[in-house]
Amino acid sequence: MILNAYAVLDGFTTFLRLVVALFIIGAALCALMRRNIPDVAIETEHSGERYYLLALLSCVLMLLNVAAWPLFYLMLESYIPQWPGVMCIYGVTQIGAHSEGVSRYLPTLVRTLETTKPLLVFVSGLWFVLHLANRRTATAPLNHRIFMVLLVLGSIACVDCAVEIGYLAIPKTEETLESGCCTVRFDDSAQAEEFLPQAWRAEENRTRIVGSYWGLNGFLLVALLVSIRACRWQLIRLDLASLLVLALLSLPVSLAFLIEVAAPTILHLPYHHCPYDLLPKAPESVLAIVLYLLGMFAVGWACLAWWVGNSAETRPFLKKQVAKLLLLGFFGYLGSLVMMYLELALA
Amino acid sequence: MRASASNWKIALIGLLAISGLAIVGVSLRRGASRGCALDGAPINPLLRVRAVDRVGQSFEFCCIRCAEIWLRSQHEAPRQVFVTDEVSGLEIDAGKAYFVRSQVATNAATGNRVHTFEREEDAERHANAYGGSILPMAEHPF
Numbered sequence: 001m002i003l004n005a006y007a008v009l010d011g012f013t014t015f016l017r018l019v020v021a022l023f024i025i026g027a028a029l030c031a032l033m034r035r036n037i038p039d040v041a042i043e044t045e046h047s048g049e050r051y052y053l054l055a056l057l058s059c060v061l062m063l064l065n066v067a068a069w070p071l072f073y074l075m076l077e078s079y080i081p082q083w084p085g086v087m088c089i090y091g092v093t094q095i096g097a098h099s100e101g102v103s104r105y106l107p108t109l110v111r112t113l114e115t116t117k118p119l120l121v122f123v124s125g126l127w128f129v130l131h132l133a134n135r136r137t138a139t140a141p142l143n144h145r146i147f148m149v150l151l152v153l154g155s156i157a158c159v160d161c162a163v164e165i166g167y168l169a170i171p172k173t174e175e176t177l178e179s180g181c182c183t184v185r186f187d188d189s190a191q192a193e194e195f196l197p198q199a200w201r202a203e204e205n206r207t208r209i210v211g212s213y214w215g216l217n218g219f220l221l222v223a224l225l226v227s228i229r230a231c232r233w234q235l236i237r238l239d240l241a242s243l244l245v246l247a248l249l250s251l252p253v254s255l256a257f258l259i260e261v262a263a264p265t266i267l268h269l270p271y272h273h274c275p276y277d278l279l280p281k282a283p284e285s286v287l288a289i290v291l292y293l294l295g296m297f298a299v300g301w302a303c304l305a306w307w308v309g310n311s312a313e314t315r316p317f318l319k320k321q322v323a324k325l326l327l328l329g330f331f332g333y334l335g336s337l338v339m340m341y342l343e344l345a346l347a
Numbered sequence: 348m349r350a351s352a353s354n355w356k357i358a359l360i361g362l363l364a365i366s367g368l369a370i371v372g373v374s375l376r377r378g379a380s381r382g383c384a385l386d387g388a389p390i391n392p393l394l395r396v397r398a399v400d401r402v403g404q405s406f407e408f409c410c411i412r413c414a415e416i417w418l419r420s421q422h423e424a425p426r427q428v429f430v431t432d433e434v435s436g437l438e439i440d441a442g443k444a445y446f447v448r449s450q451v452a453t454n455a456a457t458g459n460r461v462h463t464f465e466r467e468e469d470a471e472r473h474a475n476a477y478g479g480s481i482l483p484m485a486e487h488p489f
Contacts, residue, residue, distance in 0.1 A: 083455075085455020086455075091456065181457070183388075183456055184416070268376075268381070271384065271385050274386070282372060282376065283372070327354060335365050338365055339369050342366055346369065346370060
């Protein structure tokens with residue numbers, strides 16, 4: 001166990017998240033079970049108070065989830081000086097690989113956390129969007145769906161916290177970097193297959209990746225604008241599924257662009273493809289990634305708000321709410337593209 | 348309509364802030380010193396490898412492993428590769444150097460364990476002291 005300020009802060013927020021998540025799971029389960037009992041299903045003053053307490057706690061969990069994501073990476077970055085040969089966060093994520101003790105689980109735990117953190121932020125946002133829609137209605141028709149989302153949110157948060165506590169507790173100081181840092185894993189064509197298919201890494205495909213990145217994301221911006229217009233004026237049928245597919249399609253392309261084009265150019269290292277190096281060496285460029293994720297999440301929230309939050313009471317204002325989310329997504333993507341363009345043009 | 352206009356104003360301010368941040372960030376990095384041509388790591392003068400490509404441009408690397416990875420990504424073989432004698436610190440032609448693979452890593456980040464020497468006796472001394480062996484010509488990295 002490595003104790004420094006970031007680890008202590010991360011441990012504290014993890015513990016806090018776990019407590020809140022467990023409470024939310026319990027409260028959501030109780031609420032779901034009470035709804036199935038006909039005599040208790042009638043809204044009482046107490047059930048209203050319970051709902052507000054649950055909403056407040058969910059808000060706290062959402063904020064903690066959002067804070068826990070960058071905090072986790074800051075903690076990993078603070079671990080870098082612990083081992084000779086670790087140059088960036090990627091090296092820290094590989095500590096314990098090929099070892100025989102309990103430390104062999106460390107890379108798997110980090111990979112799990114790298115998946116659950118964005119998932120938690122997304123599900124928290126989904127809860128918030130549904131909660132906002134539900135709040136504007138008279139009979140709260142989305143309660144059941146919101147409790148289900150909270151159940152999922154609480155469960156993922158519990159898994160995330162358990163994994164994070166495990167990661168913090170497992171001894172790491174005795175371990176060495178057996179598999180090599182990012183130079184070996186990202187730059188050596190013989191070993192980089194796990195990040196990108198070999199065909200994508202070929203030099204001649206670089207222009208294709210650049211074209212796909214700008215083309216796809218540019219098209220996504222136009223599609224978002226058209227969808228926002230459609231929501232506002234209710235002129236054409238809203239085709240959110242295509243928008244979501246487009247957003248999901250742009251993700252691997254943008255990831256390939258980040259590894260193959262953006263990171264080497266921004267870092268002034270044309271042969272080095274490590275995106276983790278951006279955090280310590282070009283921290284402002286991380287904002288482009290954050291804005292991109294915000295854009296993608298906003299599109300996801302808009303789609304799910306439309307599909308999950310649709311009811312007779314929410315229908316009159318749901319399109320406007322979806323339009324606001326799509327606008328957030330538009331600004332997220334636009335900000336990301338502007339930042340990326342400037343970073344690459346000025347580098 | 349008013350809300351929409353204010354949204355665009357906020358977005359415009361946000362975009363300007365983003366642009367400013369990008370410009371400041373890039374200009375701050377401009378003066379930063381360059382390290383290894385592959386990964387930017389600082390170069391220990393005793394372990395430096397230098398490759399000269401077909402157009403005469405020099406690329407310096409922090410270890411043999413970095414130079415090998417870089418060479419694999421090149422379409423053409425370099426005109427010349429220089430390594431550093433770990434005893435004297437002098438640059439020597441890679442073709443005339445003795446390479447020893449031992450237990451000692453020169454760079455933990457890449458896991459490079461190949462050392463370079465100008466004289467055979469220095470290479471043998473290192474190999475004996477650190478459980479290594481002199482690499483035959485066929486296994487030379489360059």
